[in-house]
Amino acid sequence: MQLLIFIGLQASGKSTFFRTNFAETHKLVSKDLLRNNKKPSRRQAQLIEEALQAGASVVVDNTNPTIEDRASLIQLGCSYNAEIIGYYFESILTQCLERNQQRTGRARVPDVGIYATIKKLKPPSYAEGFHKLFYVQIADNSAFEVREWNKNEVADG
Ligand SMILES: Nc1ncnc2c1ncn2[C@@H]1O[C@H](COP(=O)(O)OP(=O)(O)OP(=O)(O)O)[C@@H](O)[C@H]1O
Numbered sequence: 243m244q245l246l247i248f249i250g251l252q253a254s255g256k257s258t259f260f261r262t263n264f265a266e267t268h269k270l271v272s273k274d275l276l277r278n279n280k281k282p283s284r285r286q287a288q289l290i291e292e293a294l295q296a297g298a299s300v301v302v303d304n305t306n307p308t309i310e311d312r313a314s315l316i317q318l319g320c321s322y323n324a325e326i327i328g329y330y331f332e333s334i335l336t337q338c339l340e341r342n343q344q345r346t347g348r349a350r351v352p353d354v355g356i357y358a359t360i361k362k363l364k365p366p367s368y369a370e371g372f373h374k375l376f377y378v379q380i381a382d383n384s385a386f387e388v389r390e391w392n393k394n395e396v397a398d399g
C-alpha cells in the first residue's frame with residue numbers, strides 16, 4: 243500500500259501524470275476535487291485515511307509546496323504503514339506559465355497563484371521521511387521522464 247505525494251507548480255503536469263500512470267491502481271485525492279468544501283485539508287485527510295484503512299493506495303495530487311504541507315501527509319501515511327513516495331515535478335516558472343496559458347476553462351488558474359506557489363516551493367528531501375523520491379520531467383516529445391532522486395540533488399527553482 244502506497245501513499246504517493248505529488249509536488250510541483252500549477253501546470254507542471256501532475257494530474258496528467260496521474261491519469262497516465264496511476265488512475266487504474268491508486269485512489270485520487272486532491273483539493274481540486276474539494277473546492278466547495280469548507281475545510282478541504284480536513285476532508286482530504288479523512289479521504290486519505292479511509293483509503294489507507296481499506297488498504298488502498300492513494301495519490302495526493304496537490305502542489306504540496308512546503309515541508310509543513312507534506313509533513314502532515316507523511317505522518318498520516320506512516321501511521322498506516324504505507325510506503326511514502328514523493329514525485330517532484332520539474333517546476334520551471336516560464337514553462338508552467340506557458341502550459342497554464344494553453345489550458346482552457348476552469349483548468350486554467352490565475353497566474354498570481356503560480357507566482358505565490360513558486361515563492362513557497364521547497365523541493366522535497368529524504369529527511370522529511372519519504373521512503374522513495376522521484377523527479378519527473380516532460381521531455382521535448384511530451385513523454386514523462388521519471389528518475390530516482392539523488393540524495394544530494396538540488397532541484398530547479
Ligand atoms: N507530458 C506532457 N506533455 C505536454 N503537455 C502536457 C504534459 N503533461 C501535461 N501537459 C499539459 O500541461 C497542462 C498542465 O497539466 P496538468 O493539468 O496535468 O498540471 P497540474 O500540475 O495538474 O496543474 P494544477 O496544479 O494546476 O492542477 C495541461 O494543459 C496539460 O495538457
Ligand SMILES: [Mg+2]
Nearest residue numbers: 256257258274
Ligand atoms: Mg492538477
